[in-house]
Amino acid sequence: MNNFKTLLAMVVIASACCLAMVATSCHRDKCAGVSCRNGGACSGGQCKCPTGYSGKNCEFSSVDLKNNTFTTVLITIGTSHDSVLAGATKSFVGTAGTPFRATASATGQYGVTYDWNIGDTFPSDGAQTSIPLDIGADYFFLKVSNVAVLPINYLTVNLGTAYQTVETVLFPADRYPYGAGYYNTLTSTIFRVGLSNGSQVYDTVSVSPGINASYTLIVN
Numbered sequence: 420m421n422n423f424k425t426l427l428a429m430v431v432i433a434s435a436c437c438l439a440m441v442a443t444s445c446h447r448d449k450c451a452g453v454s455c456r457n458g459g460a461c462s463g464g465q466c467k468c469p470t471g472y473s474g475k476n477c478e479f480s481s482v483d484l485k486n487n488t489f490t491t492v493l494i495t496i497g498t499s500h501d502s503v504l505a506g507a508t509k510s511f512v513g514t515a516g517t518p519f520r521a522t523a524s525a526t527g528q529y530g531v532t533y534d535w536n537i538g539d540t541f542p543s544d545g546a547q548t549s550i551p552l553d554i555g556a557d558y559f560f561l562k563v564s565n566v567a568v569l570p571i572n573y574l575t576v577n578l579g580t581a582y583q584t585v586e587t588v589l590f591p592a593d594r595y596p597y598g599a600g601y602y603n604t605l606t607s608t609i610f611r612v613g614l615s616n617g618s619q620v621y622d623t624v625s626v627s628p629g630i631n632a633s634y635t636l637i638v639n
Contacts (some may be wrong), residue, residue, distance in 0.1 A: 426560050432438060437489040450463075453465075453466065453476075454479045455467075455476055455477050456515065456543075457472050457477045457515050457545055459472060459476070469545050470547070471510075473512065475570070477515075478514060479513065479514060479639070480515040481541070482511050482519045482539060482541060483510050483511075483547075483550065485503075486503040486506060487631055488505055490505055490526065490600075491504050491505060492505075492525045492552050493501065493524050495522045497521070508549070513541040513630075514583055518539075519537070519538070519539045520538055521535075521537040522536055523535040523537060525554065526600065526601070527596065527598055528600055529586045529600040530602050531558075533555075535552060536620055553631055554630065554631050557599075557604055559632040559634055560632070560633040561598075561600060562599065562636070563590050563638065564596040564597070564636070566594050566638065567638050568612060569592055569614040569616055570589060570590065570614070571587065571588060572614065572615050573586060573587050573612070574590075574610070575609075575611035577608055577615055580605060580609075582603040604626050604632065607625055608623065608634075609621065610622045610624070610636055620638055
């Protein structure tokens with residue numbers, strides 16, 4: 420009988436211990452040991468990250484590149500290539516606090532290539548980074564509207580200068596303002612336009628310099 424009572428007591432004690440352990444487990448802080456970085460906050464054992472941050476511990480952040488130009492911008496990061504459409508913004512993700520290095524270029528159907536060398540840091544501590552991709556005031560974007568009867572076959576921009584470009588083009592006689600490309604902004608810009616019958620049209624203008632400047636050449 421005494422052995423039975425002893426065994427029963429042991430079972431009761433063991434059961435009480437198990438219940439206590441279960442109760443303790445149920446009330447254990449799920450965020451204990453969870454370290455959320457860069458302004459993140461733990462909820463239910465998981466990090467809730469601020470806008471622009473991701474990862475188990477909010478260890479990743481993003482750099483936004485905003486394309487303010489007239490054409491698609493090509494992006495190169497290391498050996499990876501990407502693009503940002505005109506007027507669009509694209510985010511690039513990396514470890515917060517580490518360097519962000521990229522090269523970028525914008526090219527129209529004609530004209531010259533505009534390049535950027537981008538150096539920044541993936542933001543930390545809840546900060547955000549947005550880098551505008553702007554065309555400097557020393558370049559402008561050219562549009563050509565052909566209101567003549569004949570198509571345009573070639574185009575010379577900045578005639579007679581060190582920045583002269585001579586290109587074979589095709590602009591139909593439909594009055595639509597076609598985007599040509601990027602060209603150097605000079606005090607006076609001379610255009611020479613060749614029509615399909617061999618005739619030439621000259622125009623001298625002063626393109627107003629400015630960030631993301633553009634000019635529409637009307638040929639008639």
